[in-house]
Amino acid sequence: MDKKYEPLYLGSAYYPEDWDVSEMPKDIAKMKEMGMNVARMAEFAWAKMEPEEGKFDFKWLHDAVDMLAANGIKSILGTPSATPPRWLSVMYPDVFYIEADGNPRSHGGRRDCCSNNPHYRYYSARIAEEMAKEFGNDENVIGWQIDNEIYSWTGCFCPECLRKFQLRLKEKYKTIENLNKEWELNCWSQKYDSFNDIPSPRGTWHNPNLCFEWYCFHNESHIDFLKMQADILRKYTKAPIGSDCMPLNGLDYEKIAEFSDVIQYNHYNTKENLWVTNFWFDYLRNLKDRPFWNTETATCWNGGTALHQSIKPEGFCRVNSFMPVALGGEANLYWLWRTHQAGHELVHGGVLYSNGRPYHVINEVMDTTEILKKSTEFIRETKVDTKVALHFTSKNWNMFLSQALTDGFKYIDHLTEDAYKPLVKAGVRPDVIGAKADLSKYDVVFSPFMMTLEDGNLPENIKSFVENGGTWVAGPMTDIRTWCGTNYTKSAYGILEEITDAYRLYQIPDFDNIIKAKWADGEEFTGTSLYDVYEETEGTLASITAGHSALINKPIMVKKSYGKGTVYLLGTIPGEKDMIKLIKMVLKEKNIKPMEFEGGVTAVKRIGENKNGIILIENAAENASFTLEKKMKDILSGEIYEGKISLTPYQILVLEEI
Amino acid sequence: MDKKYEPLYLGSAYYPEDWDVSEMPKDIAKMKEMGMNVARMAEFAWAKMEPEEGKFDFKWLHDAVDMLAANGIKSILGTPSATPPRWLSVMYPDVFYIEADGNPRSHGGRRDCCSNNPHYRYYSARIAEEMAKEFGNDENVIGWQIDNEIYSWTGCFCPECLRKFQLRLKEKYKTIENLNKEWELNCWSQKYDSFNDIPSPRGTWHNPNLCFEWYCFHNESHIDFLKMQADILRKYTKAPIGSDCMPLNGLDYEKIAEFSDVIQYNHYNTKENLWVTNFWFDYLRNLKDRPFWNTETATCWNGGTALHQSIKPEGFCRVNSFMPVALGGEANLYWLWRTHQAGHELVHGGVLYSNGRPYHVINEVMDTTEILKKSTEFIRETKVDTKVALHFTSKNWNMFLSQALTDGFKYIDHLTEDAYKPLVKAGVRPDVIGAKADLSKYDVVFSPFMMTLEDGNLPENIKSFVENGGTWVAGPMTDIRTWCGTNYTKSAYGILEEITDAYRLYQIPDFDNIIKAKWADGEEFTGTSLYDVYEETEGTLASITAGHSALINKPIMVKKSYGKGTVYLLGTIPGEKDMIKLIKMVLKEKNIKPMEFEGGVTAVKRIGENKNGIILIENAAENASFTLEKKMKDILSGEIYEGKISLTPYQILVLEEI
């Protein structure tokens, strides 16, 4: 190599505050020995950094950063707001999150304070600022993480949250009359005379529009809390800032991206759902024009005071460690370096046991450092390349939470299982994109399960995308609710009837039965879940063959032109075979050549100015195959491959065109 | 027809307050087009009728009643107490129902206020009175519904409820010594020194007698709340008054009947349990000497923010719509006319979608209007006829809630599955009757699962019924508890040992095993659930053949004479085959000829002064057959039938003797 590339990072979460200082040299020596080049610290160490109110101690952390640096290991520092010290809640017992039953949380866990509480916010900001002053210019600190795994489930029910919620509604709806009208609150005499009268959604069967706003509000409160810290950090540092979030998009990643420099992501997937990480990585890489960090994953298992998951098989650790980098990241960090001596997570796998001895997967960890070193130039010189996008929006996540359409329907599960998986099986590596993404760079956009499209300029953007020649595959369950979650009353959809001449006759929420239909070519077609039935029309792709006589022969999937482009309108979730058939039909029309493979292969085409290639990772612990279009060389082994090649379980090939 | 008959009614719940006024003419025109002749309104429109405290607006409702009338559609009006406006709970936050955990309910749902709260009662009464003043003499208002689906589950735990509960106990038990004695509260040092010391049953494993009284109290509080409104309405109107209740008899329908003019009933049964509606209709028609109203049912599915049920198959809507009329009602109303634009129930089927387009079952709705028109004369000229009754009492409903006898034993499920279903299969259309029903008109009365018989004059009525020649089939699990739910200590039963010479040796609560026994004729007999074993005696019908040696050869079912009549005493739940054998034996003795059919047939003999006939409805979506005793003509098709005839799935025949 004649050029110096930024390294790819492998490391782990390291908690020097939890160990006697005498352990530090030993621990760091072992990190170095394993080839690690990054450590993530301080995220829970508030009490160590501010042992008494206003009394700060950062020496121990300087020592750690410095000793790591001396051993070639960079530091990422976390602000510690997830775990305030006990003195804060003793001073201000009101800092605690209030559960729906009115009971407060308590000291001793994590994220038990309310992000809207002014005392908690003041002290969280102050410790972040003090850290930033200390380490903002430290060149060995290569990044900042704000808080840890912040997320809202039902939301805090403290008085501060209720008041802020009411103010947020006021800001959004302007007048109470408008809110009453948008939510149609004549129904059930629900209407309010004042924003001050709106309750938090507990204690009864609450309005889904209220619940939806409540979920959004709480996630936005968290984002506001993170942004407050980001703004402080930025005053003192040029290192990239982010917050390590989980596979939970109710907390809007697009909004996180706005104030972040680097997307940080934690996951604990297992053998069974490793492929789902690909969905998330295909999403994360598009959020910022900078490789993301996989800030947490387990080496071999995940647990707390008890094990909750299966043990991962041999090879998993290696593959799981490289996957984020292959798909657009630049770092992988394990949680955690060394199993704690005490506390809530003694049954969690790490790199070392609490007694300092390595876990049985140590060789896989060390393999990964080699793979990353050998791949650095290829990764740094190329980017993932695709012309196909799949929508995945935070707004729909929260709207499905507030109105599931059927008992237990989960947006993420259906999106990955019914749309993403068939796309991948059809040979596509899609970009997964949020509501704000630029559509113009794609040829095809898939938008299933988008209960509402009314999210910023999305309706206009989609129309413009299709007008200009794009292919939009819409539905099922797409465009059926307004921006705040109500039904359309003039049409069946927001824009779908407007931009096509499809006329929806019926919407039938049949989640129990297989919907029997046939393709226009006569082949059998099956669907599941809520389905929309159209008036007979040109461009029918599939029509119903069984069930209520009112439905027979009615279209359930149609294809329509709009401007220079095409809209595919799916009235139901096609079975996997039919979805793949549809995808291949669409790709062919757009002259997109799918990749050819059998089995569980993560195949990632990467294109650069000087280099092109493809990464292949077997992800299902089974044998697989892939058909190369060109002769290629595996950077890891130096071997040359061409044509149809075999992949062994958990094999990794980093293939460069030659 | 040379005589003018009152029409049969088909219609739906209509919420004009939820729509722009411009939608009303369109909606009403469509109702008329479909042949609908009734609409149910205003049940949730309190905020629209009283937008500010003491300021009333009924113009919009007059407009609706008038426009409906102009299109030949009558109105049923509901008092809106189920959904008070927000200003009431802002003025009086104490109106809310308090959960067992001490948390109040909240605004935004339904029935979230406490029926005992004086503020809520005052304002509920006032709005009802204002409505009555406005519409009491409106000839187009053909009926009144009070509140909506009122019911008590665990009951409200507010201070008002506790105090009223204590006062009710005082009224019932007179002295605290008496209550201590009746409940035998020396046990566990439970006894009270004052009615004021009695707690509501929360926070511990409470006494079942206390729980029983609590359940009864809360249902009675609701009934008192309804009656208060009925008394007000009656001052201003001659139209029939009722309250639309659900298939939940903890709220005593016999007490509801006392202050009601017409029984109103809501149900959402599905393909699988459609037959259970027959049980309820066989009950409802006996509560008043006036046909009941089926005030709510779904056209095609039932849901809230999510679907909870399966989609109903073709033909279901038609059959489900006619069923209540065939079995003694005169009206069927769908919930709802047009799916809401917003709120909690967007995934609920109606007649029109929120965009005004019809659901796919529209033809079934319109068929029903035809069927009802053609059947009017026959229905109006005849009544359901039977000599067999089956007991079903509210007191036992609540007593089983307080002491289930076995984990999860449900009175209604066993009564319908183990008694009603075999009766129907044996060819009987029973009257299902409450504790106060006159027994003298029946030849046979079945009383299974009547944990207590001590309900008003029931023991005397039963004795007198048997003395005068009636056949009483008692048990299993009947007469085993006193009026307040305690055990008998001098005998095994209240009256059963007194009026027979059966001597119960053992009662064994074996719910897990099949009890093996044999009939006196040697045929195998099986039973399930708690069983009573008798001393060997004359009249033994079945005796035990397996199990503990102390039980072998002991009778488990006996037949005894009392007065001119006969008592069958069932010690266990016979298997279906054996129950049918027993029923046929009893019918034969009483010279009651059962109907003959195969499959899921709702067969209803109707007798009148001028007309006789039988309605046959296939209710299981399968083929069936029925053997007619006489030649008959189907009023719907004009076809003549005789002998054994076939029925197709969901077929309806309204057969008149010719």
Add this chain to the structure above:
Amino acid sequence: MDKKYEPLYLGSAYYPEDWDVSEMPKDIAKMKEMGMNVARMAEFAWAKMEPEEGKFDFKWLHDAVDMLAANGIKSILGTPSATPPRWLSVMYPDVFYIEADGNPRSHGGRRDCCSNNPHYRYYSARIAEEMAKEFGNDENVIGWQIDNEIYSWTGCFCPECLRKFQLRLKEKYKTIENLNKEWELNCWSQKYDSFNDIPSPRGTWHNPNLCFEWYCFHNESHIDFLKMQADILRKYTKAPIGSDCMPLNGLDYEKIAEFSDVIQYNHYNTKENLWVTNFWFDYLRNLKDRPFWNTETATCWNGGTALHQSIKPEGFCRVNSFMPVALGGEANLYWLWRTHQAGHELVHGGVLYSNGRPYHVINEVMDTTEILKKSTEFIRETKVDTKVALHFTSKNWNMFLSQALTDGFKYIDHLTEDAYKPLVKAGVRPDVIGAKADLSKYDVVFSPFMMTLEDGNLPENIKSFVENGGTWVAGPMTDIRTWCGTNYTKSAYGILEEITDAYRLYQIPDFDNIIKAKWADGEEFTGTSLYDVYEETEGTLASITAGHSALINKPIMVKKSYGKGTVYLLGTIPGEKDMIKLIKMVLKEKNIKPMEFEGGVTAVKRIGENKNGIILIENAAENASFTLEKKMKDILSGEIYEGKISLTPYQILVLEEI
């Protein structure tokens, strides 16, 4: 017999306070007729004994004791603190237990007051003292039971409990710095500045060390409450004192034994888990040098307001009644004599129904009185004899509750199923022993699932036991946590690596898979659950054959010498076949001859100065066999047996060497 032996006791719980006085002579006459010689009374009769604050009435109880005595029946009296009268909670509403959600319990159940509440304690002590004054010298009162089935689940959350908990931690940890250090509370900024800041574990995901101390604290509070009463009773009586506890060892039986004269035990096992009673009896007999009392069991079924269990088959009652005596007890009492007339437990089997008629198992009860009479001399002259012990400690019970290691892992279930059952199947009748037991009288001690060994002097005692030649079978999951539940950081264990040269490489919490391994002799070996893997070493008994390559050929079970003795170190739970093989190997080395039998046999060797013999009880309701080493005579039938003999279902043989 030329010697007078203390009788063995059969009787029941008797509640004269719940019945009209006229019933007493009839009830007692029936007891006498059945051969009963003991009755247990007064445990819930506080309100009867102290109807008003400070006004005592014991006449009724004297009458009962005296009338029983006149009929040859002794009395055991219970202090009534489990059910205080209503006047106490009216005077002091603060007496109630507070649930985790902040809601208090209520009057009307049992054990609803807080054992730490000063008002409750004061009045509990006073009524106990008054009873003791009255009956302390009554020679017909042969024993005292304090309270009833006291136990702590999540524990009371009242302010008194929190303060006492903090004080207890202060007493135990001395300084807050020490507590912070022992629990390593730098982790997650958990550390406390004062004992006053430590919360009760509710409202968040709490530290397992905190939870563990909380569980221990609450059980200790109960013990303190019992001891307070024991101290009072002892001032007035010489009769043996105890408290009837349940099969729940979180409430430390060893501590109960310290202030008790006689161990009292309640159980409600069924056909399916009857064998588990043997485990408990094998434990109970070692707690005091005096036969224990089985104070409660059901004759035929167990229920409350509903049945929760299956009905017991014929023969069960007899076997279940004799079992405790065979295994080291001297009394068996049924709960209850006569089913209540009212209240929470009407569906519970007894000796008489509430109407005074006997249950169907009456003959089994009367058989038992005969069996006990005939066995008296043999039982009184002999004791259970064994050289093998199995550890079962209260500390581990509570520690597993606070950190389960895997979802739903239950200490008692694994201990009985994976260790006790194979021991019994291998022909061993073990003593089950607590942490304080003297090990010197055993040849072999099994210590599986002892998460921590640090319990008093246990580590030293074990070391000394092995040094002196004992065989210790340790693990799996043994010695892996410190005394307060944290991880070891210098070694993998507390003492196991110290006293052997085994070096643990890995600990893998794999609860899902079967661990495949092989014995040193090549035979297949399987294991389950969390497993420890050792460095290859001499003395390997089994090593891994499948899984991650890092594990292949690594030992999973090793045998090591220490002093004159031997340590078997189990890294996993062997499958039953392998566990039995191991046990037999160990027995052979120690020249312990196992008993030989097939099927579900409770075999109890009993040795005395003048008599030796063996009791055989078929406990699985199936045919079985046993091979006698010597010729013996059955005391019950007088028959002579030798060699391999057959046992019929539920057969009992009391065999004496001849």
